[in-house]
Amino acid sequence: MKTIFGLDTADENHVAAFVTPEKVEESIQKAIAWLEKAQAANGGWGSGSHYKQHVLDPHAVETDPATTALVCMALLRNEGGWDNGNSAPSIHKATLYLLNAVESCPENQLYITKLTNTQPQTKLGRNIDVILTAQYFSNLLHYDLKDEEFKKRIEKALDKCVAKIQKQQDENGGWRDGGWAPVLQSALAHNALESAQEAGRSVDQHALNKSRDYQNSHFDAQTLSVKTSDAAGVALYGISSTARANSKQARKTKEIIQKAQKEGKITTPDVTIENLQKAGVDVLESKQLATAYSVNKAAEQESVKEEVMIGFGSNGGEEFLSYLMTGESVFMKGGNEWKKWYDMMSKRLIQIQNNNGSWNGHHCITSPVFCTATCILVLSIHKDIQMTRQLIKSIKE
Numbered sequence: 001m002k003t004i005f006g007l008d009t010a011d012e013n014h015v016a017a018f019v020t021p022e023k024v025e026e027s028i029q030k031a032i033a034w035l036e037k038a039q040a041a042n043g044g045w046g047s048g049s050h051y052k053q054h055v056l057d058p059h060a061v062e063t064d065p066a067t068t069a070l071v072c073m074a075l076l077r078n079e080g081g082w083d084n085g086n087s088a089p090s091i092h093k094a095t096l097y098l099l100n101a102v103e104s105c106p107e108n109q110l111y112i113t114k115l116t117n118t119q120p121q122t123k124l125g126r127n128i129d130v131i132l133t134a135q136y137f138s139n140l141l142h143y144d145l146k147d148e149e150f151k152k153r154i155e156k157a158l159d160k161c162v163a164k165i166q167k168q169q170d171e172n173g174g175w176r177d178g179g180w181a182p183v184l185q186s187a188l189a190h191n192a193l194e195s196a197q198e199a200g201r202s203v204d205q206h207a208l209n210k211s212r213d214y215q216n217s218h219f220d221a222q223t224l225s226v227k228t229s230d231a232a233g234v235a236l237y238g239i240s241s242t243a244r245a246n247s248k249q250a251r252k253t254k255e256i257i258q259k260a261q262k263e264g265k266i267t268t269p270d271v272t273i274e275n276l277q278k279a280g281v282d283v284l285e286s287k288q289l290a291t292a293y294s295v296n297k298a299a300e301q302e303s304v305k306e307e308v309m310i311g312f313g314s315n316g317g318e319e320f321l322s323y324l325m326t327g328e329s330v331f332m333k334g335g336n337e338w339k340k341w342y343d344m345m346s347k348r349l350i351q352i353q354n355n356n357g358s359w360n361g362h363h364c365i366t367s368p369v370f371c372t373a374t375c376i377l378v379l380s381i382h383k384d385i386q387m388t389r390q391l392i393k394s395i396k397e
Contacts, residue, residue: 024346024379028078030357031376032087035071038369039090043097044068047317047367050122056360058369065101065113065129066120067370068094069136074376076136077383082143095140095154098133102157110164119365123318125185126177127168131192134161138195139384155201162196165189166207173214181318186214187244187325194248212246216291244325247332249292256281256289317365320374323349327381342382349375 020028039045044063048055055061072094079085105112113129115121120128137158145151170176174186190211197203253271260266260279268275271293276286323345330341353359359375360368 020380020382021346023350027346027350027353027357028376028379031353031359031372032075032078032357034357035075035369035372035376036087036090039071039094043090043093045071045094045369045373047119047365047370050117050119053119053364053366056366056368061367062115062118063097064115064118064120065098066118066124066132067367067373068097069129069132070370070373070377072098072136073132073139074373074380076139076143077380078376082140082145098136099153099157101129102133102160105160107160107163110168112161112164119317119367120370123181123184123316123364124188124321125175125182127165127175128185128188130161130164130168131175131185131189134158134165134192135188135195137161138192138199138201141199158196158199158201162193162201162203165192166204169207169210172217173210173212183215184318184321186211188321190215191244191325212249212292216246244329246292247329249289250297250329251332253289253293316361316363317367317370317374318361320359320361320371320378324374324378324381327378328384331381331384338382346379349379 035045038058040059040063042063044065045058045067046061046063047067048061052061072091075085075087075091076082079087079091082088082091101112111126111129112133115129116126120132125131137154140154141151141158145154165175168175168177169189174182175189176182176185190208193203193208193211197205197208253276256279257266257269257271257275260275261269265280266275266278271290273283273286273290276289277283281289327341327345331338349359353375354368357372358368359371360366361371365371
């Protein structure tokens with residue numbers, strides 16, 4: 001069946017068809033086959049210890065929620081959803097692993113695992129297990145879960161994760177609990193809260209606003225200067241995080257301007273405070289949206305420059321995560337820039353894929369499981385059912 005941005009639909013009149021290139025799909029399937037073999041008997045996957053980054057055997061490390069959630073997101077997106085596809089049994093088993101981690105955790109305990117010093121925790125922050133698990137549960141709720149009791153169980157677990165994430169937020173709007181690059185953890189936390197809200201769960205809007213302000217503080221859209229103190233000195237981490245944090249508002253701004261011009265309220269498509277006010281947006285929100293749009297646009301343009309993309313100097317899990325956030329930001333806005341970005345990035349990733357189908361990092365997060373799951377997510381952004389539905393809805397309107 002023909003798919004439009006990953007959806008089986010008659011929406012082809014509203015968006016240009018994007019079919020995953022054959023070579024890219026082969027790369028994805030090879031990576032998925034490797035991940036399937038890497039799953040542990042308890043249903044999870046692990047990245048291993050920060051102190052044993054040389055250990056690349058996925059069966060020689062303990063499983064952890066952060067890595068398991070990341071793999072679940074990659075499989076769910078590419079294998080036909082919850083009930084379909086060859087990976088359904090693996091996804092079901094891993095989901096129970098994550099549910100058990102959340103449900104067995106006391107309400108007043110901030111972390112859902114007793115494991116410490118894992119590669120994701122050391123580089124992204126101690127709370128990354130809660131953050132990525134919340135993101136996965138939010139993604140799962142966008143699929144048709146026919147078992148109502150199971151759906152309620154996922155919702156309850158997600159609410160518990162959201163509460164833990166919000167409780168951990170710093171006064172400055174970010175999240176810092178030991179991570180080497182707090183800006184990345186903060187961006188992922190922002191994404192998790194935003195996704196939970198879009199999945200219909202209760203999220204503190206003030207926490208989201210503070211989070212976006214924190215991300216914006218790392219990048220100046222006028223001077224293109226980047227503050228890297230919370231980004232381990234790496235411009236890529238700060239820029240990609242900023243672009244992703246503003247992507248939803250940037251898309252909203254673009255839609256408002258396009259609609260206003262179509263209705264004759266404004267004469268130019270320029271995103272300005274004045275045009276937004278003419279479109280019916282109040283003064284305060286007009287300033288917020290105009291800022292989000294300009295920051296997002298400038299950050300995206302900077303993030304694809306070669307001197308920025310080299311990141312730490314070699315590929316690690318942090319680089320792959322940064323590519324993912326940039327790609328999601330570009331995709332959510334739609335337009336021709338998406339294909340240009342995807343062609344460049346897919347070529348880049350396929351060239352460095354290992355012969356066995358995996359990817360691994362060469363610094364910090366070296367785990368082949370973590371890196372492989374992230375690279376799959378990068379190569380299949382257009383298959384994300386949540387973002388795709390939003391994009392198609394905006395084009396229809």
